[in-house]
Amino acid sequence: MITAGIVGGTGYTGVELLRLLSAHPAVTLRVITSRAQAGQPVEAHFPNLRGVVDLAFSEPDPATLGDCDVVFFATPNGTAMEMAPTLIAAGTKVIDLGADFRLRDLEEWSRWYGMTHTCPELAAEAVYGLPERHRAAIRAARLVANPGCYPTAVQLGLMPLVESGAVDTAHLVADAKSGASGAGRQPRQHTLLCEAAENFHAYGASGHRHMPEIRQGLSEAAGHAVGLTFVPHLVPMIRGIHATLYARLHDPATDLQALYENRYADEPFVDVLPPGSHPETRTVRGGNMVRIAVHRPVDSDMALVLAVEDNLVKGAAGQAVQNMNLMFGLDETAGLAHTAVLP
Ligand SMILES: NC(=O)C1=CN([C@@H]2O[C@H](COP(=O)(O)OP(=O)(O)OC[C@H]3O[C@@H](n4cnc5c(N)ncnc54)[C@H](OP(=O)(O)O)[C@@H]3O)[C@@H](O)[C@H]2O)C=CC1
Numbered sequence: 256m257i258t259a260g261i262v263g264g265t266g267y268t269g270v271e272l273l274r275l276l277s278a279h280p281a282v283t284l285r286v287i288t289s290r291a292q293a294g295q296p297v298e299a300h301f302p303n304l305r306g307v308v309d310l311a312f313s314e315p316d317p318a319t320l321g322d323c324d325v326v327f328f329a330t331p332n333g334t335a336m337e338m339a340p341t342l343i344a345a346g347t348k349v350i351d352l353g354a355d356f357r358l359r360d361l362e363e364w365s366r367w368y369g370m371t372h373t374c375p376e377l378a379a380e381a382v383y384g385l386p387e388r389h390r391a392a393i394r395a396a397r398l399v400a401n402p403g404c405y406p407t408a409v410q411l412g413l414m415p416l417v418e419s420g421a422v423d424t425a426h427l428v429a430d431a432k433s434g435a436s437g438a439g440r441q442p443r444q445h446t447l448l449c450e451a452a453e454n455f456h457a458y459g460a461s462g463h464r465h466m467p468e469i470r471q472g473l474s475e476a477a478g479h480a481v482g483l484t485f486v487p488h489l490v491p492m493i494r495g496i497h498a499t500l501y502a503r504l505h506d507p508a509t510d511l512q513a514l515y516e517n518r519y520a521d522e523p524f525v526d527v528l529p530p531g532s533h534p535e536t537r538t539v540r541g542g543n544m545v546r547i548a549v550h551r552p553v554d555s556d557m558a559l560v561l562a563v564e565d566n567l568v569k570g571a572a573g574q575a576v577q578n579m580n581l582m583f584g585l586d587e588t589a590g591l592a593h594t595a596v597l598p
C-alpha cells in the first residue's frame with residue numbers, strides 16, 4: 256500500500272482528496288494536517304467522513320510527512336515550495352495542488368503570485384501534471400505541479416486544435432464560468448450566498464493568474480507562442496466549470512468531430528460527446544471526467560468547443576490522484592472510476 260499525507264486538509268480540495276483517497280484500493284492515509292484544527296478528529300470537521308477516515312488533524316511536520324510515500328499540498332500558493340525540498344530529499348513524492356511549480360518562467364510566476372520563488376531548482380524539475388499531455392514525464396516525476404481548475408478545462412478543450420495546427424493560434428478565446436467552490440473555503444464576501452446567488456459576473460477580465468498557465472501549456476502544444484484572451488466568470492452554483500472556447504479555423508471544412516475523437520480515443524477521463532451536444536456541468540459533478548463537444552456554427556469559420564469539468568475533481572483533487580496513480584505505476588483510473596452525481 257502507498258502511504259499518503261495531505262498538507263492542508265480543511266479546504267475544499269483537501270476534503271475532496273480525503274474522499275477520493277479513503278476509497279482508493281492502493282492507498283493508506285497516514286497524515287492530514289491543519290494548524291488550526293490540530294488534535295481534532297477529521298470527522299469533527301467533516302461529518303461526511305465519519306466511519307471513513309479515522310485520523311486526527313496534526314501540525315505540518317516534515318519528519319512525519321517525510322515518512323509517507325506521497326504528500327499532497329492542498330494549501331494556499333507559496334506553501335508547498337517551503338516544504339517540498341525537505342520531502343523530496345527524504346524520498347517522498349510531492350503533488351502540489353497549488354500553483355508553486357506550474358510556471359516555467361519564475362519571473363512571470365513572481366509577477367502573478369507576488370512572491371519570490373524559494374526553490375528554483377525544484378521548480379525546474381517539476382512536471383506539469385496534465386496527464387493527457389505529459390503522461391510519460393509524470394510517470395517518472397518526483398514532483399508534480401497539478402494544473403489549475405480553469406487551465407485544465409481550457410487546455411483540454413483547445414489542445415487538439417492547437418496541436419494539429421488547424422486554427423489561428425494568435426487569437427484564441429476562452430470564456431469560462433466557475434462555481435463558487437473554486438474560490439476555496441475561506442469566507443469571502445463575494446462567495447456569500449446573498450452575494451453570489453441570483454447573480455452572475457465576470458472577474459479578472461484584464462488579467463487572471465491562470466492566463467499565463469494556459470498560454471504556457473497551449474504554446475508548448477502548438478510549438479510556438481500563442482495569443483489568448485481568457486475571461487473567468489462566477490456562476491451561482493457550487494461545483495463545476497463550463498468553458499466556451501473559440502478559435503478561427505484555417506480550413507472551415509476541418510472535421511472537428513474526428514479530430515477530437517481521434518485525439519482523445521485512449522483517454523479515460525476525456526469524453527468527446529456526439530455531434531450537436533451541449534455538455535452540462537451536472538454530468539461531471541463529483542467525477543473525474545471532462546466532457547467536450549465541438550461545433551462549427553453555420554456560416555462561420557470558427558471552431559467552437561464546449562468543455563465541462565468538476566473544478567474540485569478533474570480540476571484539482573481527482574487529477575492529483577490520477578497523477579499519483581501514474582507516479583506509482585498504478586492503473587491510472589484506480590480510485591477514480593465513480594460516475595457523476597445527478598441531479
Ligand atoms: N478550490 C478549487 O476549486 C481549486 C483550488 N486549487 C488550489 O488548491 C489549493 C487549496 O485550495 P482550497 O482547498 O480552496 O484551500 P485553501 O487555499 O483555503 O487552503 C486551506 C488549507 O491550507 C492550510 N494552510 C494554510 N496555510 C498553510 C501553511 N502556511 N502551512 C500549512 N498549511 C496551511 C489550511 O489549514 P491550516 O491553516 O489550519 O493549517 C487549510 O487546511 C490552493 O492553492 C488553490 O488555489 C486548485 C484547483 C482548484
Ligand SMILES: CC(=O)N[C@@H](CCC(=O)OP(=O)(O)O)C(=O)O
Pocket residue numbers: 352353354402403404405433434435436437438439487488489
Ligand atoms: C471561482 C474562483 O474564484 N476561482 C478561483 C480559482 C482558484 C484556483 O483554483 O486557483 P489555482 O488553480 O490557481 O490554485 C479564482 O479565480 O481565483
